[in-house]
Amino acid sequence: MAAVALKRTGQKMPLVGFGLWKVNRATCAETVYNALKAGYRLLDGAGDYGNEKEAGEGLRRAISDGIVKREDVFVTSKLWNTFHAHDHVKALAKKQLGLWGIDYFDLFLVHFPISLEYVDPSHRYPPEWWGDDKKVHLAKVPFQETWGAMEELVDEGLVKNIGVSNVQGSLLIDILRYAKYEPAVNQIELHPYLTQEPLIKLCGTLGIAITAYSSLGPQSYVELGADKGAKNLLEHDTIASIASKHSKSHAQVLLRWAVQQGLAVIPKSNNHDRLVQNLQVDAFQLSDAEIKEISSLNINLRLNDPADIDPRIAIFA
Numbered sequence: 001m002a003a004v005a006l007k008r009t010g011q012k013m014p015l016v017g018f019g020l021w022k023v024n025r026a027t028c029a030e031t032v033y034n035a036l037k038a039g040y041r042l043l044d045g046a047g048d049y050g051n052e053k054e055a056g057e058g059l060r061r062a063i064s065d066g067i068v069k070r071e072d073v074f075v076t077s078k079l080w081n082t083f084h085a086h087d088h089v090k091a092l093a094k095k096q097l098g099l100w101g102i103d104y105f106d107l108f109l110v111h112f113p114i115s116l117e118y119v120d121p122s123h124r125y126p127p128e129w130w131g132d133d134k135k136v137h138l139a140k141v142p143f144q145e146t147w148g149a150m151e152e153l154v155d156e157g158l159v160k161n162i163g164v165s166n167v168q169g170s171l172l173i174d175i176l177r178y179a180k181y182e183p184a185v186n187q188i189e190l191h192p193y194l195t196q197e198p199l200i201k202l203c204g205t206l207g208i209a210i211t212a213y214s215s216l217g218p219q220s221y222v223e224l225g226a227d228k229g230a231k232n233l234l235e236h237d238t239i240a241s242i243a244s245k246h247s248k249s250h251a252q253v254l255l256r257w258a259v260q261q262g263l264a265v266i267p268k269s270n271n272h273d274r275l276v277q278n279l280q281v282d283a284f285q286l287s288d289a290e291i292k293e294i295s296s297l298n299i300n301l302r303l304n305d306p307a308d309i310d311p312r313i314a315i316f317a
């Protein structure tokens, strides 16, 4: 499977992985087991997804059944916003590893450059964006403190690579001013409605690999009532006509468009046939003209924007 070598460690990160956000908790272990059986070798989890224990069960079952070895699977997880303070970073990484039932993450990302007031996991986990009063409570933890703690996780062998998510140019450049270990990956929303060319270019210059999330566009946000009224990319005429030319599904064209640009993708599906289909994006090639035509659908539509939750956390402003 195509992969990208991460800086500092040189570890290979598969270009197609399985995304765990909104993978139903009740069927998550089975879904992860079947994803590994189908050939996925990257799992993209997060504390916030509330299914790390179940994902770990699926992974460990696949290991004990001899389908994969631990070292064959690239496991990503993410640190939530309420745990940015130095001591919380380590405590949560350990808690999350415990939920998965593994002893290291291949990649650990800071989920958002947003620091929120600590919520004790014994009180509520995952804590999401709000306090008990349903309001967002900001915390004054500078990103440098969080990053220093992330680096300590590497030194202690709890994580192999560290990175960021939802980070734009100015913060990336600032992290490089103090980083002992530079971010290996930036995981960002990226699809033909939000093509992010300047950020792709900057990350390329800095040697930071990009993982694109929500590659299928508004579809993922329909069930949350948050697709912002956008036309479904999976039904877009441009995508449909390119898909029919290559005898591929619409989703495969959207994923291929990203992978062919050297971006990693992590499609999610609760449906086994779609999950299998999403992995099969290596066996065809889009022409440069087709890539350009798809990129021209850009309307700078950002579906996952914390400003929609609270104007004080408008990190993309």
Ligand SMILES: NC(=O)c1ccc[n+]([C@@H]2O[C@H](COP(=O)([O-])OP(=O)(O)OC[C@H]3O[C@@H](n4cnc5c(N)ncnc54)[C@H](OP(=O)(O)O)[C@@H]3O)[C@@H](O)[C@H]2O)c1
Binding pocket: 018, 019, 020, 021, 022, 044, 045, 111, 165, 166, 187, 188, 212, 213, 214, 215, 216, 217, 219, 220, 221, 234, 249, 251, 252, 266, 267, 268, 269, 270, 271, 274, 275, 277, 278, 304
């Ligand atoms: N870092 C971050 O802040 C962040 C934010 C969002 C997402 N992510 C990560 O990125 C992953 C992917 O993003 P996402 O879950 O937002 O969206 P996505 O993978 O682009 O789309 C998922 C949606 O598309 C449907 N779908 C999947 N495969 C399909 C296919 N072949 N044909 C038609 N429909 C299909 C799924 O429904 P079914 O399940 O019914 O198939 C679901 O509604 C997440 O799971 C998560 O791991 C990270």
